[in-house]
Amino acid sequence: GNSVTQMEGPVTLSEEAFLTINCTYTATGYPSLFWYVQYPGEGLQLLLKATKADDKGSNKGFEATYRKETTSFHLEKGSVQVSDSAVYFCALSDLGGSQGNLIFGKGTKLSVKP
Amino acid sequence: DAGVTQSPTHLIKTRGQQVTLRCSPISGHKSVSWYQQVLGQGPQFIFQYYEKEERGRGNFPDRFSARQFPNYSSELNVNALLLGDSALYLCASSLARDRVQETQYFGPGTRLLVL
Numbered sequence: 001g002n003s004v005t006q007m008e009g010p011v012t013l014s015e016e017a018f019l020t021i022n023c024t025y026t027a028t029g030y031p032s033l034f035w036y037v038q039y040p041g042e043g044l045q046l047l048l049k050a051t052k053a054d055d056k057g058s059n060k061g062f063e064a065t066y067r068k069e070t071t072s073f074h075l076e077k078g079s080v081q082v083s084d085s086a087v088y089f090c091a092l093s094d095l096g097g098s099q100g101n102l103i104f105g106k107g108t109k110l111s112v113k114p
Numbered sequence: 115d116a117g118v119t120q121s122p123t124h125l126i127k128t129r130g131q132q133v134t135l136r137c138s139p140i141s142g143h144k145s146v147s148w149y150q151q152v153l154g155q156g157p158q159f160i161f162q163y164y165e166k167e168e169r170g171r172g173n174f175p176d177r178f179s180a181r182q183f184p185n186y187s188s189e190l191n192v193n194a195l196l197l198g199d200s201a202l203y204l205c206a207s208s209l210a211r212d213r214v215q216e217t218q219y220f221g222p223g224t225r226l227l228v229l
Contacts, residue, residue, distance in 0.1 A: 004156075036220070043118075043204055044157070044220040089156050093216075101147055101170050102206075102218060104156030 002027040006090050006105035013080055013112050021075040021108045023064075023090035031092040033057075033066050033073040034102070038087045047075075047088070080112045116141065118207050118221035126227045127195050135190045135224045139207030145169070146188040147218060148180055149204040157204055163188055192226075200228045 007022040025033065032051045036044040048057030053068035062077045073090060090105040119138045127133050139146050145164040149157035159172040163182035182188045186207075192199055202225050206218035 034217075043120075043202075043222040044206075046217060046219065049217060091156075094159075101159040101162050101172070102149075102157070103159070106154075106156050 002031070002092060002094050002103050004090050004092055004103055004105040006088075006108050009087075009107070010109040010111055013110070015082055015112055015114050016079045017112075019075070019077040019080045019084075019110070021088055021090075021110070023073045023075065023105060025071050025073065025090075025092050027071075027092055027094075030068075031094070033064070034091045034093075035062070035064055035073070035075050036089045036091060036104075038089065038107070040086070044089065080110070082112045082114055085110055085112045118205055118219055120203075120205050120221040120224050122224060123222070124225045124227075126229065128229050129195055129197060131195050131228075132191065132193045133195060133226060135192075135203050135205075135226075136187065137190070137205030137207075137221060138187045139205075140219055143207035143209055143219075144186055145208045145216070146182055146186065147206045147208070148188070148190045149206065149220075150174070151202040151204055151223070153201070160190070195228045197228050200226060202226075 003026045034049045035047040037047045048059040050057040050066035056065045064075045087107045087109045089107045091102045121136045147162040148160040151157040161180040162170040166182045177193045180190045202223040204223045205221045208216040208218045
């Protein structure tokens, strides 16, 4: 079945460091790919998305490129801030499902120190 | 514009009880999905509704049920609560114009604790 695998956390970085969170997926067909962010005590916020191969999603300095050849959608940011501390979830739309319900990875907790 | 709203924000129940969680989608959104997020894990899909009809169901027991109303709001019901039902329950809405590409927008969730 379809699945998403994210790098294990937690990830601890100093402010202004470069961030990469790896995400790979298994899916039939061509799912849409998403990154969601969850701040402490809150629900999920859509960070960025890509709907087809080679698309690059970007938002708030974060980027991810849909790589069909490597089935990956790694999240990157050139210079993280303390306010980026949160849990990041990679997800895909389940084309085998009724209407693209989302399949999530387990999440990667990011802590950014001043 | 108001986002997805959920009520209540927190809930404490005891084993065997029943619970009803409520969700109001973003205005204009006709599809509502429910997810369960156990502490330390990613959300797991429970149900999806569109135009009051169930469109999808995840791998959850029959104790879980849901419905969608004519105004597109939704309720999730869980009967005979177990300790393992303790989780954050998330509601998401989408326009549902495109069956497979639609972005889902999440509410803040209802945190359920079963004692």
